[in-house]
Amino acid sequence: MSARNIEAQAAEWIERRHFGQWSEEDQSQLDIWLAEAIAHRVAYVRLNSSWQRTGRLAALRGAAPEMPGGLSPQQGRHSFRFLPRLAAGLAIVAAVSTYYMLHNNTTTYATTVGGREILSLADGSQIELNTDTILRVSNRTGTREVWLDKGEAYFRIVHDAAHPFVVTAQGRRIVDLGTEFTVRRESDRLQISVVEGRVRMEEGANKSPVLAAGDSAIATGSALSISRKDTRAISSDLAWRRGMIMFDNITLGEAAAEFNRYNRTQIVVDPAAAHMKVAGTFPINGVKGFSDLTRHVLGLRVETRGQEIIISR
Amino acid sequence: MVETPDIQRGNGQKSDMSADTDPARVDAWFDREVLPLEALLMQYLEHNWRNRSDLPDLRQEVYVRVYQAALENIPEKPRQFLIATARNLLIDRVRHEQVIPIESAADLETLGVAVDTPGPERIVMARDELRRLQAALDRLAPRVREVVVLARIEGLGRSEIAQRLSISEVTVSSYLTQGICALADILHGEPSNIRRST
Numbered sequence: 001m002s003a004r005n006i007e008a009q010a011a012e013w014i015e016r017r018h019f020g021q022w023s024e025e026d027q028s029q030l031d032i033w034l035a036e037a038i039a040h041r042v043a044y045v046r047l048n049s050s051w052q053r054t055g056r057l058a059a060l061r062g063a064a065p066e067m068p069g070g071l072s073p074q075q076g077r078h079s080f081r082f083l084p085r086l087a088a089g090l091a092i093v094a095a096v097s098t099y100y101m102l103h104n105n106t107t108t109y110a111t112t113v114g115g116r117e118i119l120s121l122a123d124g125s126q127i128e129l130n131t132d133t134i135l136r137v138s139n140r141t142g143t144r145e146v147w148l149d150k151g152e153a154y155f156r157i158v159h160d161a162a163h164p165f166v167v168t169a170q171g172r173r174i175v176d177l178g179t180e181f182t183v184r185r186e187s188d189r190l191q192i193s194v195v196e197g198r199v200r201m202e203e204g205a206n207k208s209p210v211l212a213a214g215d216s217a218i219a220t221g222s223a224l225s226i227s228r229k230d231t232r233a234i235s236s237d238l239a240w241r242r243g244m245i246m247f248d249n250i251t252l253g254e255a256a257a258e259f260n261r262y263n264r265t266q267i268v269v270d271p272a273a274a275h276m277k278v279a280g281t282f283p284i285n286g287v288k289g290f291s292d293l294t295r296h297v298l299g300l301r302v303e304t305r306g307q308e309i310i311i312s313r
Numbered sequence: 314m315v316e317t318p319d320i321q322r323g324n325g326q327k328s329d330m331s332a333d334t335d336p337a338r339v340d341a342w343f344d345r346e347v348l349p350l351e352a353l354l355m356q357y358l359e360h361n362w363r364n365r366s367d368l369p370d371l372r373q374e375v376y377v378r379v380y381q382a383a384l385e386n387i388p389e390k391p392r393q394f395l396i397a398t399a400r401n402l403l404i405d406r407v408r409h410e411q412v413i414p415i416e417s418a419a420d421l422e423t424l425g426v427a428v429d430t431p432g433p434e435r436i437v438m439a440r441d442e443l444r445r446l447q448a449a450l451d452r453l454a455p456r457v458r459e460v461v462v463l464a465r466i467e468g469l470g471r472s473e474i475a476q477r478l479s480i481s482e483v484t485v486s487s488y489l490t491q492g493i494c495a496l497a498d499i500l501h502g503e504p505s506n507i508r509r510s511t
Binding site: 003012016042046047050053055056057058 | 336340343344348369370372376377381446449462464465468471485486489490493496497500501
């Protein structure tokens with residue numbers, strides 16, 4: 001069968017899966033189709049990959065439908081690039097990037113609430129910025145150093161022993177030893193999770209613990225605790241890279257806080273309901289779906305007031 | 314069984330990972346490492362194959378071979394592996410079809426592709442994903458674009474889109490599938506994904 005025919009079939013599967021009623025029966029039919037030929041699987045992965053990417057367009061919701069074209073923020077060595085706040089539109093990007101020229105030796109990258117951005121470095125390493133994140137990258141040749149000033153980033157670093165890759169966040173230095181890892185900052189708390197390989201934390205002269213795949217370190221003030229996470233917990237921590245949030249039996253209050261990282265619409269949970277446990281997987285912008293679910297499944301009251309969704313008993 | 318591309322064989326650049334048969338892992342690898350190289354692959358194929366209408370099939374065949382090889386062993390250098398696989402495929406086709414559609418020697422240099430280790434630690438590219446996605450939308454057929462915008466930006470479902478545009482849900486589905494296919498060609502095939510040697 002021709003590639004175009006297979007593609008058309010793959011596209012139909014993706015369309016049905018996203019927009020139709022999707023049952024377990026449908027899923028097993030899809031699994032059968034995927035297993036029939038590698039050509040099927042490859043076509044599906046390819047189409048699904050680009051379709052998933054277009055999910056990021058949701059960040060433009062509420063923005064003017066027609067964006068001015070030809071915007072290209074300056075990409076000089078010292079430019080500051082800023083991605084649009086949800087409704088602000090791209091016009092502001094150009095303005096901001098022209099006016100903010102900071103830090104002679106670093107380039108600053110920022111994402112807004114709900115934003116996500118991938119930086120590719122010349123050495124083949126990639127850094128993926130999560131929502132509401134600020135990251136500075138050193139411009140000095142021969143060094144590989146970044147500062148996570150805010151938010152969360154996923155690092156996939158090409159190891160080079162001669163030029164170690166260093167992440168600094170909240171005064172802590174994290175040195176790559178050939179690896180993939182995430183660093184997340186939240187007020188006074190810093191969390192580092194290693195997906196593959198190892199990193200070294202430089203905590204001072206005689207203290208530099210090495211974290212291996214599956215290790216997760218939480219640093220608060222001067223305290224540092226290291227624990228192991230199973231693959232499932234790690235993959236749910238990284239669901240944002242696919243535009244998703246995964247909750248595995250956490251409280252409604254925690255779930256709301258997680259949604260609030262990504263959305264301007266904020267979920268406010270009444271303390272009387274905040275301890276209820278929830279689990280599930282949602283698109284990061286699926287605030288409404290999530291709150292509707294708490295109404296239907298947990299029987300809670302859901303009220304929308306302006307930019308707030310109030311959930312109470 | 315897939316022929317191992319020459320580059321791979323010659324330099325022994327296989328990862329020392331043991332047999333890797335987990336399709337989910339291969340899917341993720343394929344998505345992360347191979348699909349971003351599609352513009353490069355298409356450029357290579359266009360450059361070396363006269364009949365443009367064969368290109369989608371050639372691309373698929375290259376992907377199938379790469380994917381199959383990755384099920385055995387994830388190639389360490391996806392860029393070289395991909396192009397070597399494409400070259401082997403074209404050679405196979407020529408032998409098989411007893412025609413000579415290759416216009417020029419298939420060499421990586423003509424593409425200006427960085428096949429060696431990348432240059433100094435300088436950011437050559439920050440993907441401004443949103444701008445790129447918008448540009449991709451602009452290249453869709455008007456009706457397809459409209460439906461995709463409603464689905465992806467406004468987050469509407471099939472029936473809502475159908476109502477909004479006064480068309481049937483079946484038509485909406487058909488525009489969406491067209492959009493899914495076209496966006497793959499545009500987004501994976503974008504030349505800006507190629508990192509050139511500096």
